[in-house]
Amino acid sequence: MKSRLHAHVGTIRQLEILLSVHDKGSIxxxxxxxxxxxxxxxxxMKKLAEAMGAPLYNYTNRQILFTDIGLELVxxxxxxLDSFTRLDMAIGNIKGFKSGTLRLxxxxxxKYFIPHLLGPFLEKYPDIDIQLNIGNRQQTIERLKQGIDDFYVFSHPPSDxxxxxxxxxxxxxVAIAHEDHPIAKKQNLTLKDLSKEPFIMREKGSGTRYAIEEFLKHHNTKLNVKMTIESNEAIKHLVMSKLGISILSAHTLMYGGQSGLVRLPIKELPINAHWFFVWSKSKRQTLLAAEFLDHIETNGRSLLQKEMISNDILSR
Incomplete structure (x- = not known):
């Protein structure tokens, strides 16, 4: 017997609203x-829950937490919605142009270098739409588990x-400090020198913190963590206010500005991490996604590498 569940799951617009509530985390x-x-x-959302005959989410400490049924509906x-995207792209290709939505x-x-990667692609395909979600490592992993997007960007992709x-x-x-900080005047610095200073750390769940913690384990060293902050920009401003030193991706300095900041010449640094583009094996790749993957492997990669060389982040 054929399932009639499709008669209850709501309109396309309701599904779009559902995804937005899930992605944004609030009404x-x-x-x-x-x-x-x-x-x-x-x-x-109330009509959709009534149609399903069960709550889609609950409120806990003013946060929306989706139920198992809600997550399945997501x-x-x-x-x-992805099937409509593929249809839109197929029609677009038949008409002789690329269209559709790319989800990242x-x-x-x-987020500092992604716009520099998207710019040339949008110039080539001006009729496409981009949906860009920015979150910490754990939030991005959750989206990957649910197969929401075409591609995910990590410095440490999940292995499970x-x-x-x-x-x-x-x-x-790299390690950073205010240019007037006493440590910025010293030469031949080591990780031991770094461990003596008040340190500003990224929050748990971030890729930067994960990389730092693995690095410290390898060197059997602890840092003098005084503050834990969820934002690279906030950390840079705290460092500029001479409230401590930190370790951040060189990309935050290259694209995000570094007024008053200097890179500390720590012997054991930098921590050599890498960026990865990741996609789910179980999600069928759209034509647009395949085109974008070709772009990042050729033009996109070479463009950003040249920018890193010009900013002395990569050697020539």
């Missing part, structure tokens, strides 16, 4: 992203999920 932010009122989003919504989920530090990936770019992690 307010979903409404803002969709240019709808909060009551409209709430009503549509997966289905991704598949349904990237960890926060990679069936994926394919390409190593895309070097990601050197």
């Amino acid at each position: 307010k932010e979903a409404a803002k992203a969709l240019f709808l009122t909060q009551p409209t989003v709430s009503i549509q 997966k289905t919504a991704v598949e349904v 989920a990237v960890v926060t530090t990679s 999920i069936e994926t394919q990936s390409i190593e895309f770019l070097t990601n050197p992690l």
Whole structure:
């Protein structure tokens, strides 16, 4: 007997609203992203829950937590909307041009270079849409598990999920301080010198923190962590305010500005990490996604490598 569940899962628009609520984590932010009122989003989510006969999410400490049924519906919504994307692209290709939507989920530090990668691609295919989600490592892993996006950018891809990936770019992690900080005046610095200073660390779940912790384990060293911050920009401003030193990706300095900051010549640094483009083995790749993958392996990679060389991040 054929399932009649499709008669209850709601309209396409409701599925779009569902995904926005899931991705944004709140009714307010979903409404803002969709240019709808909060009551409209709430009503549509209520109708969808009634159609499913079960709650799609609950509120815990003012946060939306999706139920198992809600998460299954999110997966289905991704598949349904993705089928329309493929249809749009197929029609576009028949007409002789590329169209459709490219979905990317990237960890926060990679947000500095991703726009430089997308720019030339959008110039080549001006009729496509880009959906870019920026989160920490754990948030991006959750999206990967649910197969929401075409590609994911990590410095340390998860090893417990069936994926394919390409190593895309070097990601050197460097020590930084304010140019007037006493340590900035010293030469021949070592990790031991770094461990004596107040240190500002990224939050748990971030790729930068993961890389630093693995590096410290290898060198059997501990840092004098005084603050834990969820933002690269906030860390840079704290360092500029002479409240401590930190280790960040060189990309945060290259693209995000470094007024008043200097890179410390620590003997054991940089931490030589890499950026990876990752995609799910179980998700069928669209024509647009395949085109973008070719772009990042050729023009995109060479473009960013040249920029890194010109900024003395890579050797010539």
